[in-house]
Amino acid sequence: MTSMHNVPLASxxxxxxxxxxxAVIDVPRMLHNIQRMQSRMTALGVSFRPHVKTSKCVEVxxxxxxxxxxxxxxxxxKEAARFFDDGVTDILYAVGMVASKLPAAxxxxxxxxxxxxxxxxxxxxxxxxxxxxxxxxxxxxWIEIDTDGHRSGIRPDDDALLDVARxxxxxxxxxxxxxxxxxxxxxxxxxxxxxxxAEQERAGCVRAxxxxxDAGLPCPVVSVGSTPTALAAAHLDGVTEVRxxxxxxxxxxxxxxxxxxxxELALSVLTTVxxxxxxxxxxxxxxxxxxxxxxxxxxxxxxxFGYGQVCRIDGSVMPGYVLSGANQEHGIxxxxxxxxxxxxxxxxxxxxxxxxxNHACATGAQFPEYHAFGPDRELATWPRxxxx
Ligand SMILES: Cc1ncc(COP(=O)(O)O)c(C=O)c1O
Numbered sequence: 001m002t003s004m005h006n007v008p009l010a011s012x013x014x015x016x017x018x019x020x021x022x023a024v025i026d027v028p029r030m031l032h033n034i035q036r037m038q039s040r041m042t043a044l045g046v047s048f049r050p051h052v053k054t055s056k057c058v059e060v061x062x063x064x065x066x067x068x069x070x071x072x073x074x075x076x077x078k079e080a081a082r083f084f085d086d087g088v089t090d091i092l093y094a095v096g097m098v099a100s101k102l103p104a105a106x107x108x109x110x111x112x113x114x115x116x117x118x119x120x121x122x123x124x125x126x127x128x129x130x131x132x133x134x135x136x137x138x139x140x141x142w143i144e145i146d147t148d149g150h151r152s153g154i155r156p157d158d159d160a161l162l163d164v165a166r167x168x169x170x171x172x173x174x175x176x177x178x179x180x181x182x183x184x185x186x187x188x189x190x191x192x193x194x195x196x197x198a199e200q201e202r203a204g205c206v207r208a209x210x211x212x213x214d215a216g217l218p219c220p221v222v223s224v225g226s227t228p229t230a231l232a233a234a235h236l237d238g239v240t241e242v243r244x245x246x247x248x249x250x251x252x253x254x255x256x257x258x259x260x261x262x263x264e265l266a267l268s269v270l271t272t273v274x275x276x277x278x279x280x281x282x283x284x285x286x287x288x289x290x291x292x293x294x295x296x297x298x299x300x301x302x303x304x305f306g307y308g309q310v311c312r313i314d315g316s317v318m319p320g321y322v323l324s325g326a327n328q329e330h331g332i333x334x335x336x337x338x339x340x341x342x343x344x345x346x347x348x349x350x351x352x353x354x355x356x357x358n359h360a361c362a363t364g365a366q367f368p369e370y371h372a373f374g375p376d377r378e379l380a381t382w383p384r385x386x387x388x
Contacts, residue, residue: 044233053079077388120146133171142223150181180205184197202236227244268356269287274286306323311353
Protein backbone atom coordinates (compact mmCIF):
# COMPACT_ATOMS: atom_id res chain seq x y z
CA MET A 1 0.00 0.00 0.00
CA THR A 2 1.12 3.57 -0.74
CA SER A 3 2.37 5.57 2.21
CA MET A 4 0.11 8.16 3.77
CA HIS A 5 2.83 10.70 3.15
CA ASN A 6 1.10 12.92 0.60
CA VAL A 7 -2.35 12.84 2.10
CA PRO A 8 -3.09 15.54 4.65
CA LEU A 9 -4.74 14.03 7.72
CA ALA A 10 -4.97 15.93 10.97
CA SER A 11 -5.66 14.28 14.30
CA UNK A 12 -8.94 16.06 14.88
CA UNK A 13 -11.49 13.55 16.06
CA UNK A 14 -12.44 9.91 15.64
CA UNK A 15 -15.17 8.28 13.59
CA UNK A 16 -17.45 7.75 16.59
CA UNK A 17 -17.59 11.50 17.28
CA UNK A 18 -19.01 12.47 13.88
CA UNK A 19 -22.56 13.65 13.33
CA UNK A 20 -24.43 11.14 11.21
CA UNK A 21 -25.04 10.53 8.41
CA UNK A 22 -21.51 11.29 7.18
CA ALA A 23 -19.53 10.29 4.09
CA VAL A 24 -16.29 8.66 5.19
CA ILE A 25 -13.24 7.74 3.15
CA ASP A 26 -10.97 4.92 4.23
CA VAL A 27 -7.71 6.51 3.06
CA PRO A 28 -5.53 3.37 3.09
CA ARG A 29 -8.09 1.64 0.86
CA MET A 30 -8.28 4.66 -1.43
CA LEU A 31 -4.49 4.78 -1.75
CA HIS A 32 -4.43 1.06 -2.47
CA ASN A 33 -7.00 1.59 -5.27
CA ILE A 34 -5.01 4.49 -6.71
CA GLN A 35 -1.83 2.45 -6.66
CA ARG A 36 -3.53 -0.58 -8.16
CA MET A 37 -4.83 1.38 -11.15
CA GLN A 38 -1.68 3.46 -11.65
CA SER A 39 0.57 0.36 -11.64
CA ARG A 40 -1.66 -1.28 -14.18
CA MET A 41 -1.56 1.75 -16.46
CA THR A 42 2.21 1.93 -16.16
CA ALA A 43 2.48 -1.77 -16.99
CA LEU A 44 0.22 -1.28 -20.03
CA GLY A 45 2.43 1.59 -21.22
CA VAL A 46 -0.19 4.36 -21.22
CA SER A 47 -0.53 7.61 -19.36
CA PHE A 48 -3.41 7.95 -16.94
CA ARG A 49 -5.96 10.74 -16.59
CA PRO A 50 -8.32 9.94 -13.67
CA HIS A 51 -11.88 11.20 -13.89
CA VAL A 52 -12.24 13.34 -10.80
CA LYS A 53 -16.02 13.57 -11.05
CA THR A 54 -16.17 10.57 -8.69
CA SER A 55 -14.69 12.44 -5.74
CA LYS A 56 -14.86 16.10 -6.85
CA CYS A 57 -12.28 16.58 -4.13
CA VAL A 58 -8.84 18.17 -4.48
CA GLU A 59 -7.28 16.04 -1.74
CA VAL A 60 -8.28 12.88 -3.61
CA UNK A 61 -7.04 14.29 -6.94
CA UNK A 62 -3.72 15.18 -5.31
CA UNK A 63 -3.26 11.58 -4.24
CA UNK A 64 -4.00 10.45 -7.82
CA UNK A 65 -1.52 12.93 -9.28
CA UNK A 66 1.10 12.08 -6.67
CA UNK A 67 0.83 8.43 -7.72
CA UNK A 68 1.65 9.34 -11.32
CA UNK A 69 -1.48 10.58 -13.10
CA UNK A 70 -0.64 12.95 -15.95
CA UNK A 71 -3.69 15.19 -15.67
CA UNK A 72 -7.37 14.96 -14.83
CA UNK A 73 -10.71 14.49 -16.55
CA UNK A 74 -13.66 16.58 -15.35
CA UNK A 75 -17.39 16.49 -15.97
CA UNK A 76 -18.14 20.19 -15.42
CA UNK A 77 -16.33 23.44 -16.10
CA LYS A 78 -16.80 24.28 -12.43
CA GLU A 79 -14.65 21.25 -11.61
CA ALA A 80 -12.10 22.43 -14.17
CA ALA A 81 -11.91 25.86 -12.51
CA ARG A 82 -11.62 24.38 -9.02
CA PHE A 83 -8.87 21.93 -9.93
CA PHE A 84 -7.04 24.58 -11.95
CA ASP A 85 -7.16 26.94 -8.94
CA ASP A 86 -5.55 24.13 -7.05
CA GLY A 87 -2.64 23.89 -9.47
CA VAL A 88 -3.78 21.20 -11.93
CA THR A 89 -3.26 22.51 -15.46
CA ASP A 90 -3.76 19.50 -17.76
CA ILE A 91 -7.54 19.11 -17.77
CA LEU A 92 -9.92 17.34 -20.15
CA TYR A 93 -13.54 18.50 -19.97
CA ALA A 94 -15.11 15.29 -21.23
CA VAL A 95 -18.70 16.40 -21.86
CA GLY A 96 -19.66 17.67 -25.31
CA MET A 97 -18.98 21.38 -25.75
CA VAL A 98 -21.77 23.78 -26.69
CA ALA A 99 -21.54 27.43 -27.68
CA SER A 100 -22.95 28.70 -24.39
CA LYS A 101 -20.05 27.16 -22.44
CA LEU A 102 -17.27 28.49 -24.64
CA PRO A 103 -16.80 31.76 -22.69
CA ALA A 104 -16.09 29.78 -19.52
CA ALA A 105 -13.67 27.52 -21.42
CA UNK A 106 -11.96 30.58 -22.90
CA UNK A 107 -11.61 32.19 -19.48
CA UNK A 108 -9.86 29.12 -18.15
CA UNK A 109 -7.48 28.94 -21.10
CA UNK A 110 -6.70 32.64 -20.78
CA UNK A 111 -5.71 32.02 -17.17
CA UNK A 112 -3.20 29.40 -18.34
CA UNK A 113 -5.22 26.23 -18.00
CA UNK A 114 -4.33 23.61 -20.63
CA UNK A 115 -8.02 22.78 -21.05
CA UNK A 116 -9.09 20.30 -23.67
CA UNK A 117 -12.68 20.17 -24.85
CA UNK A 118 -14.65 17.54 -26.78
CA UNK A 119 -17.22 17.49 -29.54
CA UNK A 120 -19.03 14.95 -31.70
CA UNK A 121 -20.91 17.22 -34.10
CA UNK A 122 -20.26 19.55 -37.01
CA UNK A 123 -22.51 22.18 -35.40
CA UNK A 124 -20.47 22.32 -32.18
CA UNK A 125 -17.20 22.13 -34.10
CA UNK A 126 -18.31 25.15 -36.16
CA UNK A 127 -19.28 27.03 -32.99
CA UNK A 128 -15.87 26.28 -31.46
CA UNK A 129 -13.87 27.49 -34.46
CA UNK A 130 -16.06 30.58 -34.94
CA UNK A 131 -15.70 31.53 -31.27
CA UNK A 132 -11.96 30.78 -31.38
CA UNK A 133 -11.54 33.03 -34.44
CA UNK A 134 -13.52 35.83 -32.83
CA UNK A 135 -11.47 35.79 -29.64
CA UNK A 136 -8.11 34.75 -31.08
CA UNK A 137 -8.02 31.48 -29.15
CA UNK A 138 -6.80 28.13 -30.46
CA UNK A 139 -8.91 25.54 -28.66
CA UNK A 140 -7.54 22.03 -28.18
CA UNK A 141 -10.42 19.79 -29.26
CA TRP A 142 -10.79 16.03 -29.05
CA ILE A 143 -13.43 14.18 -31.02
CA GLU A 144 -15.69 11.90 -29.01
CA ILE A 145 -16.03 8.39 -30.44
CA ASP A 146 -18.91 5.99 -29.78
CA THR A 147 -17.45 2.51 -29.42
CA ASP A 148 -20.41 0.75 -27.79
CA GLY A 149 -23.65 2.55 -28.61
CA HIS A 150 -23.87 3.58 -24.96
CA ARG A 151 -24.39 7.34 -25.36
CA SER A 152 -22.74 10.16 -27.31
CA GLY A 153 -19.94 10.10 -29.87
CA ILE A 154 -19.35 9.37 -33.55
CA ARG A 155 -19.06 5.76 -34.67
CA PRO A 156 -15.45 5.01 -35.73
CA ASP A 157 -16.41 4.36 -39.37
CA ASP A 158 -18.92 7.19 -39.71
CA ASP A 159 -18.24 9.83 -42.41
CA ALA A 160 -19.09 12.46 -39.78
CA LEU A 161 -15.74 11.77 -38.10
CA LEU A 162 -13.82 13.30 -41.00
CA ASP A 163 -16.39 16.08 -41.42
CA VAL A 164 -16.00 17.19 -37.80
CA ALA A 165 -12.23 16.82 -37.94
CA ARG A 166 -11.96 18.99 -41.07
CA UNK A 167 -14.15 21.73 -39.60
CA UNK A 168 -11.86 21.85 -36.57
CA UNK A 169 -8.57 21.53 -38.41
CA UNK A 170 -9.41 23.89 -41.28
CA UNK A 171 -10.99 26.35 -38.83
CA UNK A 172 -7.75 26.73 -36.87
CA UNK A 173 -8.48 24.58 -33.81
CA UNK A 174 -5.92 22.07 -32.56
CA UNK A 175 -7.15 18.59 -33.38
CA UNK A 176 -5.87 17.02 -30.18
CA UNK A 177 -7.12 13.47 -30.55
CA UNK A 178 -10.00 11.08 -30.08
CA UNK A 179 -11.62 9.85 -26.87
CA UNK A 180 -14.20 7.23 -25.98
CA UNK A 181 -15.88 5.81 -22.87
CA UNK A 182 -17.37 2.30 -23.09
CA UNK A 183 -19.95 2.84 -20.37
CA UNK A 184 -21.73 -0.36 -21.35
CA UNK A 185 -18.88 -2.23 -19.61
CA UNK A 186 -21.00 -1.86 -16.45
CA UNK A 187 -23.46 -4.35 -17.95
CA UNK A 188 -20.98 -7.27 -17.86
CA UNK A 189 -19.67 -9.40 -15.06
CA UNK A 190 -17.35 -12.07 -16.46
CA UNK A 191 -13.64 -11.66 -17.21
CA UNK A 192 -14.21 -12.76 -20.81
CA UNK A 193 -17.02 -10.28 -21.46
CA UNK A 194 -15.08 -7.46 -19.80
CA UNK A 195 -11.97 -8.23 -21.83
CA UNK A 196 -14.12 -8.24 -24.99
CA UNK A 197 -15.71 -4.84 -24.31
CA ALA A 198 -12.27 -3.44 -23.39
CA GLU A 199 -10.92 -4.64 -26.73
CA GLN A 200 -13.95 -3.20 -28.55
CA GLU A 201 -13.33 0.15 -26.86
CA ARG A 202 -9.61 0.09 -27.72
CA ALA A 203 -10.03 -1.10 -31.31
CA GLY A 204 -12.84 1.37 -32.10
CA CYS A 205 -10.93 4.37 -30.80
CA VAL A 206 -7.69 3.32 -32.55
CA ARG A 207 -9.69 2.80 -35.75
CA ALA A 208 -11.03 6.36 -35.53
CA UNK A 209 -7.51 7.71 -34.98
CA UNK A 210 -6.20 5.72 -37.94
CA UNK A 211 -8.90 7.11 -40.22
CA UNK A 212 -8.00 10.66 -39.24
CA UNK A 213 -4.29 10.08 -39.78
CA ASP A 214 -4.91 8.33 -43.11
CA ALA A 215 -6.81 11.45 -44.17
CA GLY A 216 -3.78 13.58 -43.36
CA LEU A 217 -5.24 14.95 -40.15
CA PRO A 218 -3.41 15.06 -36.80
CA CYS A 219 -4.52 12.78 -33.98
CA PRO A 220 -1.84 12.64 -31.28
CA VAL A 221 -4.04 11.40 -28.41
CA VAL A 222 -6.08 8.20 -28.31
CA SER A 223 -7.92 8.24 -24.98
CA VAL A 224 -10.14 5.40 -23.73
CA GLY A 225 -11.55 4.24 -20.49
CA SER A 226 -13.92 3.21 -17.79
CA THR A 227 -13.01 1.38 -14.60
CA PRO A 228 -14.07 -2.08 -15.85
CA THR A 229 -12.34 -1.76 -19.22
CA ALA A 230 -9.19 -0.23 -17.71
CA LEU A 231 -8.90 -3.23 -15.40
CA ALA A 232 -9.82 -5.83 -18.04
CA ALA A 233 -7.84 -4.74 -21.11
CA ALA A 234 -5.35 -7.39 -22.23
CA HIS A 235 -3.29 -4.78 -24.11
CA LEU A 236 -3.72 -1.17 -25.16
CA ASP A 237 -1.86 -1.05 -28.46
CA GLY A 238 -2.43 2.27 -30.21
CA VAL A 239 -3.88 3.91 -27.08
CA THR A 240 -1.97 6.81 -25.53
CA GLU A 241 -3.98 7.38 -22.34
CA VAL A 242 -6.69 5.86 -20.17
CA ARG A 243 -9.33 7.56 -18.06
CA UNK A 244 -11.10 5.94 -15.10
CA UNK A 245 -13.04 7.44 -12.21
CA UNK A 246 -14.94 5.23 -9.82
CA UNK A 247 -11.96 2.91 -9.18
CA UNK A 248 -10.70 5.43 -6.61
CA UNK A 249 -13.47 4.42 -4.21
CA UNK A 250 -15.03 1.43 -6.00
CA UNK A 251 -18.61 0.54 -5.02
CA UNK A 252 -21.13 -2.31 -4.96
CA UNK A 253 -21.88 -1.96 -8.67
CA UNK A 254 -18.17 -2.49 -9.43
CA UNK A 255 -18.14 -5.37 -6.96
CA UNK A 256 -20.94 -7.02 -8.95
CA UNK A 257 -19.12 -6.31 -12.21
CA UNK A 258 -16.28 -8.29 -10.65
CA UNK A 259 -13.43 -5.77 -10.66
CA UNK A 260 -13.06 -5.33 -6.87
CA UNK A 261 -13.76 -6.98 -3.55
CA UNK A 262 -15.85 -5.35 -0.81
CA UNK A 263 -12.54 -4.90 1.09
CA GLU A 264 -11.50 -2.38 -1.55
CA LEU A 265 -14.56 -0.13 -1.17
CA ALA A 266 -13.14 3.11 0.23
CA LEU A 267 -16.32 5.22 0.57
CA SER A 268 -19.06 4.46 3.07
CA VAL A 269 -21.81 6.29 4.89
CA LEU A 270 -21.56 6.42 8.67
CA THR A 271 -25.03 6.06 10.18
CA THR A 272 -26.72 5.64 13.59
CA VAL A 273 -29.44 3.15 14.54
CA UNK A 274 -32.41 5.29 15.59
CA UNK A 275 -35.16 2.70 16.11
CA UNK A 276 -36.67 -0.70 15.29
CA UNK A 277 -39.74 -2.47 13.99
CA UNK A 278 -38.86 -5.70 15.78
CA UNK A 279 -41.77 -7.76 14.45
CA UNK A 280 -40.69 -6.94 10.87
CA UNK A 281 -37.02 -7.60 11.58
CA UNK A 282 -36.11 -4.00 10.86
CA UNK A 283 -33.64 -1.60 12.40
CA UNK A 284 -34.12 2.02 11.36
CA UNK A 285 -31.02 4.12 10.66
CA UNK A 286 -30.52 7.82 9.94
CA UNK A 287 -29.17 7.23 6.42
CA UNK A 288 -32.06 7.33 3.95
CA UNK A 289 -31.86 8.03 0.25
CA UNK A 290 -30.79 11.62 0.93
CA UNK A 291 -27.55 10.15 2.25
CA UNK A 292 -27.17 7.04 0.09
CA UNK A 293 -28.66 8.63 -3.08
CA UNK A 294 -31.52 7.12 -5.07
CA UNK A 295 -29.06 5.09 -7.11
CA UNK A 296 -30.18 1.47 -7.18
CA UNK A 297 -27.50 0.37 -9.59
CA UNK A 298 -27.24 -3.15 -8.17
CA UNK A 299 -30.96 -3.81 -8.74
CA UNK A 300 -30.41 -5.15 -12.24
CA UNK A 301 -27.15 -6.94 -11.40
CA UNK A 302 -26.52 -10.47 -10.14
CA UNK A 303 -26.78 -9.36 -6.49
CA UNK A 304 -29.17 -6.63 -5.35
CA PHE A 305 -27.79 -4.80 -2.31
CA GLY A 306 -30.87 -2.59 -1.86
CA TYR A 307 -29.55 0.84 -0.85
CA GLY A 308 -26.28 -0.56 0.49
CA GLN A 309 -24.33 -3.23 2.34
CA VAL A 310 -24.22 -2.90 6.14
CA CYS A 311 -20.82 -2.95 7.86
CA ARG A 312 -19.68 -2.58 11.44
CA ILE A 313 -18.01 0.71 12.34
CA ASP A 314 -14.61 -0.93 11.77
CA GLY A 315 -15.62 -1.54 8.15
CA SER A 316 -16.13 -5.30 8.40
CA VAL A 317 -19.06 -6.49 6.29
CA MET A 318 -22.11 -7.98 8.05
CA PRO A 319 -23.07 -10.59 5.45
CA GLY A 320 -26.76 -10.61 4.56
CA TYR A 321 -27.60 -7.27 6.21
CA VAL A 322 -28.53 -4.54 3.75
CA LEU A 323 -30.47 -1.29 3.58
CA SER A 324 -33.55 -2.88 2.07
CA GLY A 325 -35.49 0.37 1.90
CA ALA A 326 -34.99 4.10 2.14
CA ASN A 327 -37.13 7.14 2.83
CA GLN A 328 -35.64 10.59 2.67
CA GLU A 329 -33.90 10.43 6.07
CA HIS A 330 -34.79 6.91 7.23
CA GLY A 331 -33.03 3.80 6.06
CA ILE A 332 -34.55 0.38 6.68
CA UNK A 333 -31.95 -2.17 7.67
CA UNK A 334 -32.93 -5.82 7.44
CA UNK A 335 -31.54 -9.26 6.81
CA UNK A 336 -31.93 -10.72 3.33
CA UNK A 337 -34.29 -13.70 3.26
CA UNK A 338 -35.59 -14.51 6.78
CA UNK A 339 -36.18 -11.52 9.11
CA UNK A 340 -33.69 -11.42 12.00
CA UNK A 341 -35.54 -12.13 15.30
CA UNK A 342 -32.57 -10.64 17.22
CA UNK A 343 -32.53 -7.35 15.29
CA UNK A 344 -33.00 -5.21 18.45
CA UNK A 345 -30.17 -6.80 20.42
CA UNK A 346 -27.90 -7.04 17.39
CA UNK A 347 -28.36 -3.37 16.52
CA UNK A 348 -29.16 -1.45 19.73
CA UNK A 349 -30.29 2.16 19.38
CA UNK A 350 -27.25 4.40 19.04
CA UNK A 351 -25.14 1.77 17.26
CA UNK A 352 -22.86 3.30 14.64
CA UNK A 353 -22.67 1.41 11.33
CA UNK A 354 -21.14 2.01 7.95
CA UNK A 355 -23.04 1.42 4.71
CA UNK A 356 -21.25 0.63 1.46
CA UNK A 357 -22.97 2.41 -1.45
CA ASN A 358 -24.20 1.12 -4.80
CA HIS A 359 -22.64 3.98 -6.72
CA ALA A 360 -19.84 5.98 -5.08
CA CYS A 361 -20.17 9.01 -7.40
CA ALA A 362 -23.89 9.38 -6.58
CA THR A 363 -23.50 8.83 -2.83
CA GLY A 364 -20.57 11.22 -2.56
CA ALA A 365 -22.68 13.86 -4.32
CA GLN A 366 -25.15 13.83 -1.41
CA PHE A 367 -22.55 15.34 0.93
CA PRO A 368 -20.73 18.70 1.07
CA GLU A 369 -17.61 17.08 2.51
CA TYR A 370 -15.89 13.79 3.24
CA HIS A 371 -14.40 12.67 6.52
CA ALA A 372 -11.17 10.93 5.59
CA PHE A 373 -9.55 8.60 8.08
CA GLY A 374 -6.14 7.00 8.17
CA PRO A 375 -4.88 3.78 9.72
CA ASP A 376 -5.19 5.09 13.26
CA ARG A 377 -8.69 6.43 12.56
CA GLU A 378 -7.50 10.04 12.78
CA LEU A 379 -9.90 12.21 10.77
CA ALA A 380 -9.63 15.09 8.34
CA THR A 381 -12.41 16.97 6.57
CA TRP A 382 -12.08 17.12 2.80
CA PRO A 383 -14.50 19.47 1.00
CA ARG A 384 -16.41 18.19 -2.02
CA UNK A 385 -17.39 20.37 -4.96
CA UNK A 386 -21.09 20.78 -5.74
CA UNK A 387 -23.13 22.01 -8.68
CA UNK A 388 -22.25 23.26 -12.12
C1 LIG B 1 -16.01 10.47 -20.45
C2 LIG B 1 -15.75 9.56 -19.31
N1 LIG B 1 -14.52 9.07 -19.14
C3 LIG B 1 -14.22 8.25 -18.13
C4 LIG B 1 -15.18 7.88 -17.20
C5 LIG B 1 -14.76 7.00 -16.06
O1 LIG B 1 -15.54 5.85 -15.95
P1 LIG B 1 -15.49 5.00 -14.60
O2 LIG B 1 -16.13 5.81 -13.55
O3 LIG B 1 -16.21 3.74 -14.93
O4 LIG B 1 -14.07 4.75 -14.29
C6 LIG B 1 -16.48 8.37 -17.35
C7 LIG B 1 -17.52 7.98 -16.41
O5 LIG B 1 -18.70 8.15 -16.60
C8 LIG B 1 -16.77 9.23 -18.42
O6 LIG B 1 -17.98 9.76 -18.60
